[in-house]
Amino acid sequence: MHAATVSRFGGPEAVEITEVPVPVPGPGQVRIKVAAAALNPVDAAMRSGVFGGEGERIGLGWDVAGTIDAVGPGAGARPGDRVIGMSTGHRTPLGTHAEYVVLDTEAVAPAPASLDDAHAATLPLNTLSADQSLALLALRPGQSLLITGAAGAVGAHAVELAHLRGLVVTALASPADEEFLRSRGADHFLPRGEKPAPGGWDGVLDAAQLGDDASAAVRDGGAHVGLWPGREPAPGRGIRVGALDVRADAERLAALSRLADRGEVLARVAATYPLAEAAAAHARLAEGGLRGRIVLVP
Template sequence: MHAATVSRFGGPEAVEITEVPVPVPGPGQVRIKVAAAALNPVDAAMRSGVFGGAGERIGLGWDVAGVIDAVGPGVEQVPGDRVIGLSTGHHTPLGTHAEYVVLDTEAVAPAPARLDDVHAATLPLNTLSAAQSLDILALRPGQGLLVTGAAGAVGAHAVELAHLQGLGVTALASPADEEFLRSRGAERFLPRGERPAPGGWDGVLDAAGLGAEALAAVRDGGAYVGLWPGREPSPERGVRVGALDVRADAARLAELSRLADRGEVLARVAATHPLAEAAEAHARLAEGGLRGRIVLVP
């Protein structure tokens, strides 16, 4: 089968389509025939060597939507089940940008019935990232949350989920995104480039990676969470500072899939590319300005 991998670090040109064996599921695992797989910034980071692994062949892709076609011992799911899943790890030889992928059952959940595979494939990494970031913040209903980079994939899902949790959400993004973000649950809006009021929020989910500027917007004793471990600012003023290390969670992903079925979580697709054009898809991602994810289709 074919898979997108890198054996050297670099720009989009480093992505190779290679021939690899079809994986075999072990105990507690399922094999998914990939129908669609989203391309995320973490894939670009892996390709460029941010997470190391020099000298290895590294598989790309974390998100997947498809159909189970084989199961290992001790698995309740059956071939034919339509699922979404999350493959985590920075140095795995095979990711989801492939024709088949094997995942632990704890990483797999039923796909939303109302979404096609291309849209469903955008959900696992981005919705789990938003949900688990909100868990780290641990805000209470009625408290105020600022989401930077709110129009991005993680940021927009954070706005949706925080609104459902009863938080007062302020979205920081491009002025062109204000109407969209208010429709997803933002009560207040800040245009990008406007400095947030110091100490104005109980918590900040810093999807834009503003760092110290975003931290300054948190009240004394509040909470801050960033999306890239190691890049978060140093704590100050009693503010709890955390960074997301996203993990697979089948039960939570199933809950998020149900929210997508009800339209409370919106899947956004910017473009699709055949798997064979993975390098071109990476080049488009590098240009920026996307609203929604690029999705690869084997």
């Protein structure tokens, strides 16, 4: 079968389509025939060597939508089930940008019945990242939350989920995104480029990596969560500072899938590319300006 991999670090040109064996599911695992797989910034980071692995053959892709076609012992799943899932391994030889992928059952959930495969494939990493970031913040209903980069894939889902949790949400993004973000649950809007008021919020989810500027917006004793471990601002003023280390969670992913079916979580596809054109897809991702995810289709 074919898979997108890298054996050297670099720009989009480093992405190769290679021939690899079809994987076999082990105990507690399922094999998914990939119908669609989203391309995320973490894939660009892996391609460029952020996570190391020089000289290794590294598979790309974290998100997947498709159909179970084989199960390992004790998997508790059925061939033919339509699912979404997330691979969280860094530097694994095979990711989801492939024709088949094997995942643990704890990383797989039923796909939203109302969405096509391309849209469903955008959900796992981004919705779980938003959901787990909000859990780290541990804010109570009625408390205030600033979300930077709110129009991005993680940020927009964070707006939706924070609204459902009863938080008072301020979205920071381009002025062109204000109407969209208010429609997804933002109570207030802050244009990108305008510095957040110091100490103005109980918590900040810093999806745009503003760092110290975002941390300064947190009140004394509040909470700050970013999306990249190791890039957290220095703690101070009693602020809890954390960074997301996203993990697979079948139960939460199933709940998020149901929210998508109810229209409370919106899947956005910016463009689709054939798997064979993965390098071109990486090049488009690098250009920026996307609203939604690029999706690869085998």
